[in-house]
Amino acid sequence: MDAAETAQTLIELTRLEAQVAELKGRVAAHADDLRVGQEVGASSAASWLAHTTNTTRPAAAGTVKLGHALEAHPLTRDALAHGDVLLDQARVIVHAVDQLPGGLDAQRAEAHLLAEAQHHDAKALRVLGKRLFEVIAPDEADAREAAVLEAEENAAAKACHLSMYDDGHGKTRGRFTIPTIAGAHLRKILLAAITNTKDPAPRPTPERLGQALCDFIARYPKNKLPHTGGLPATLLVLIDEDSLQGRVEKAGVLDTGEKISPALARRLACEAEIIPLVLGGDSMPLDIGRGRRLHTKAQRYALLARDHGCRADGCDRTHSLHAHHKTRWADGGHTNVKDAVTLCHWHHQRAHDASYETTYLPNGDVTFHRRQ
Template identity: 50%
Template sequence: MAVAHAHAELDTVTDASVWSMTPEETRATLVEITRLKARAAEFEARVAEHADDQTLDTWAHQTRQRRPAALRAVKLGQALVTRSHVRAALAAGDLVVEQAQVIVEALAALPGDLDPGLVDKAERHLVAEARNHDARVLRLLGKRLLEVVAPDLVDAYEAEQLAKEEADALVAAKFKMRDDGHGKCHGTFTIPSFHGAALTKMLMAFTNPKHRTATEGAGAPRRPGPQALGRALCELIERIGDKDLPSTGGVGATVVVTIPLEVLEERLQQACLLDTGGKISPALARRLACEAGLLPVVLGGRSQILDLGRKRRFHTRAQRIAIALRDQHCTEPGCDWPPAMCHTHHDQPWAHGGPTDTEHARLLCPRHHARYHRRT
């Protein structure tokens, strides 16, 4: 009956003219409409609290709203059952829905064993603050809520929360990157806040005015933008030495570039091949040839010793790189595991007299390496 009455009242203003309203009248009317929407939202949440899954689906379908939106109303209604101060403020139009949701979320984040009287105090505090702050500021105040109601518990609780957030952040950490085939890589990543701050500091070190003036010349912008930070990331990658990184496949995280001696001496222009399968220009190869993290394999130049016979049990770094360049991937038919994830396998076991050289060695991924030794 109340809903039908509200519809009838709104019918009276359906065709009402608003063009003649003054700015003051417009502002006042908009404020009252917002209060009216909040009161209707409280009633909707209170009714939605009783909805089961079938009712929720039917409601979302008949009103052509997405199910998550309807579910938010249900969850708000469930929270308002125990949040009487929030419910009263929303029913009076003193809160908007976004503020109410922020408050109940902040209250739910309080320690579960907190005294009920302190929880009630926290609820009243946030409802009062909502008269002066929007949802964004309320969310910030909600994070410091314990300082207001239980300052003696703040330090221990904050340490516990930070430990949980850090653990969750490590679980959520991810990195995605793809090469577009036109000389550029694109990617996204998610890392913990600490590592993000550390990375920012590293990049800012490369973008400070003195460093940028030295590398880019006078007139370089003082405030780093996305492009400057992108170049800083490239410089950071180039400066990280393979000795500072864990080894993969018995070799440090080294990019191997095959460059003919004629190209190195600038007597020939020819693309240079990376052990990852990509190619780079001879100019870039020459620039990086002496940088950490990149090993030039000069064809026709002075080579390293690759055959140590029986003097060593394990293949040397130079041998592993040579084998990786030759085999390109796991040598088992149909397996394409890259060299960095493979083992160097003695064709004739070293314990049985096999030499530690490149001729009698090949790449095998861990699974095929283990399978080989199970057969022998």
């Protein structure tokens, strides 16, 4: 292709991406309405889509959410379906219109932003979306703005949000949203931590703030940790004795599945309580038969060390896990590690749901299928 053909092809491909995004969102919303994935125990159509297509859960949930949002905004849906606006522009338009209070001409506001989308990208549209009052209700603009600001302040405490993910290269990334007062408090704590370093004139660079946050997490009082699944929210590091003693170099494994270097594991061992864990050995009471129904703390640690998260096929949850008897206690099951498996709250409910058939696979995974 020559330069002109290449340029035109890129433009057409960009329009095609928008059209496919609209179609995908529409079908995903329909799948959510039909509760696709329920027959295999998926908690939602988005979870099923993520597992089946190897899509990240946030991306799959975003597709379903977009499909439902476009149902309420047919003008934007049609524009996206024809490739007249891009996906990020459509998201901005839908969000801006949804923020308008009742009683205003939302359709007129949507049409205005769609027209502006022909001349502005998503970033500029976001700014224009905050000034819709000046277009559709200019006489009320000031009063409306004051009301919006007050509503935002009142809702700040409910807007808390935190998302984190491991990038697979030794780093965890994330984003959070907290009220201004909480943000100011956190910043003051981190700045104080930086000031207490040996540097006579420390600068609050992003790197220093990140290091201060890590120190704050590591030094959180142990006696104030919340409990989940019968255990304190303590990070469990699994490492062979030979590696701990430095005789071999073998990576340590966290109970959440991530790996760390043996050097880091040994450094943590110098500062933390060491709990010896011998799976299947005599060092811990891992099998207490029918003596009690609930699993002991030692058994729960052993299960975390073995399973590294919920063992339901396709589930990636690694926190707030339950110890589940494969053979029900009421049916004569024993409280031990061999006859137990870790499941998240959702899949633990499925395991006790008579409408599902539960299958325990040889590799330790658990599958669920709705009974006919």
